[in-house]
Amino acid sequence: MTSKQLVPRQDATAPAAEGAGAARTDQLSTHGLDLRYGDRVVVGGLDLVLPGGAVTAIVGPNACGKSTLLRALTRLLTPAGGTVALDGTDIHRMPARALARRMGLLPQQPVTPEAITVEALVRLGRYPHQRLLSPWSKADQAAVESALERTGTTALRELPVDQLSGGQRQRAWIALALAQDTDLLLLDEPTTFLDLRHQLDVLDLVAELHAEAGRTVVMVLHDLGQAARYADHLVVLKDGALAAAGAPADVLDADLVREVFDVDCRVIPDPETGTPLVVPKTRAARQKPSA
């Protein structure tokens, strides 16, 4: 499954509108993307390529438009201008279900229906694979079992999601996205509200999913160190524009952090992994007027 780039499109049910002949590389790209809420421009003229088969982390200060960008990448937000393309095809020209069979999303604060069990929640992930009246199939059940197993939620399957701990709940929601069985998985701040242990659990799980099945992962993260550790590709946004993009080791340095986050810091190699680690300077050093 890792050499996905070479596999031709096999999805017989996907109509030709998906872009005939386009190779399936799971590459998301934006061209001159303008995103607005009302009159407020959140993202302006963004050109971006998110490499297929890689883990991409989108980082940036609060209100830089990273969550908005993720909404646009999953077609939840219609661009005011420009396009979002998957393998070169405008996602707004793809049928909704066909797109949902390629791309799954974990929203920042998903709405858990009252008293729903983990298994019932995960089963809903099969929606894009079902037809209006098609019965529950063996393939559906297999996908659900595999999703439960990979997220370690098999033992929780009969419990109501709203009674789980934050970390368990997050894994249940990731299981839903896995049952969707997509090549791309987008996650909006999957570690928010979790303690360190559960943050690492979720990120490790994402890393495993990428390593095992070659899934393309795009996630919005807050913590720069975690982003540098877990991502192959880093996208840094500021004020709705691209500040930098590339491999974390190439991109993340003290100048960038000062420019984007307005924080003086040292960037040192992570003693565990060698990836860049951002260490803010002391308060005294930061308040010294820099010439």
Place this chain on the structure above:
Amino acid sequence: MTTLAKPPTAAPARPASAPVRRRRRVLLLGAAAGLALLALSLVSLTQGQMDIAPTVALRGLFGFGDQGDVFVVQEFRAPRLAAALIAGAGLGVAGSVLQRLFRNPLASPDVMGITGGASFGSVVVLAAGASASLIPLGALGGGLLAALLLGVFAWRSGLAVTRLVLVGLAVQAGLAAAVNLMVVRFPAELAGAALQWTTGSLYGRTWTEVGGAAAATAVALAAVFVLHRRLAVLDLGDDSAGALGLRVSAARLQLLLTAIALASLAAALTGPVAFVALAVPHLVRFVTGPPTAATTVLTCLVGAVLLLSSDLVVQHLLPVEGLPVGVVTATLGAPWLLVLMIRQSSPVNRRAS
């Protein structure tokens, strides 16, 4: 983790898992409601101004036996029974769909003005002197009109639930007033027929009125089951539903129109019967847990049982003659609404996520 300790009443050999227990409760409630439905139906066919023995009534239902019995059963009691069952089932499901769509336990056609609109439409058809078989169409039109008014006045770049309920109450009050006005201004013989749409009653239903609405309700109920998967996905919120490939606005509109049709057709049959749509979904949820397609079947059954039993109470148990069934359901339902309001506004119920 074990579930809440319960006294071991008729405990099975090994503890059943939560879904199995839930399925068992669904089956139990379904069986209970089904049996109650049969028993109540039999009562409704046999009891009345002249009592008919059950065997005679059943034979009469299929056209056998004494001509007088056949006539009473087929032309008076059966349509009234059918109207109660269909309207009850339709109201229950309409309430359940609306409550899920708006994520609010207070959403129901009578709170949102749809029932008022449908009653208004029915009375307009009467006033125009059209055939009684056109009443369901008038009710549908009235229900849609109410929904349209609701949309125009409550929509401010989205639907806030508080505003929806407030505007809904206003729409309901306005349309109910219009019905009352028309009834008062009607000539006496029309006013009698129109009175049903001021309080909700099953008195004097005939097949002319029941037939069309019954068929249309069956179609709308089937639509709810066809759309059920979409409803379940909508429960996940707009973002997740959209990411699963659901066209959120279209799905919501389809379900909304289906619920409006169910509630309007029920109002065409019975007039504005209050609180069935509000209470039945809660009742079912209380016993069986989160909604599924199976609990939607239950909602049909329980709605039918509730409306039919209320109608029987009106016919046989109350000392006053000729009270409309809406009075009974309202008496049952008003305290229920209060409890819901209080529970909803308590801080415990406001969940963070």
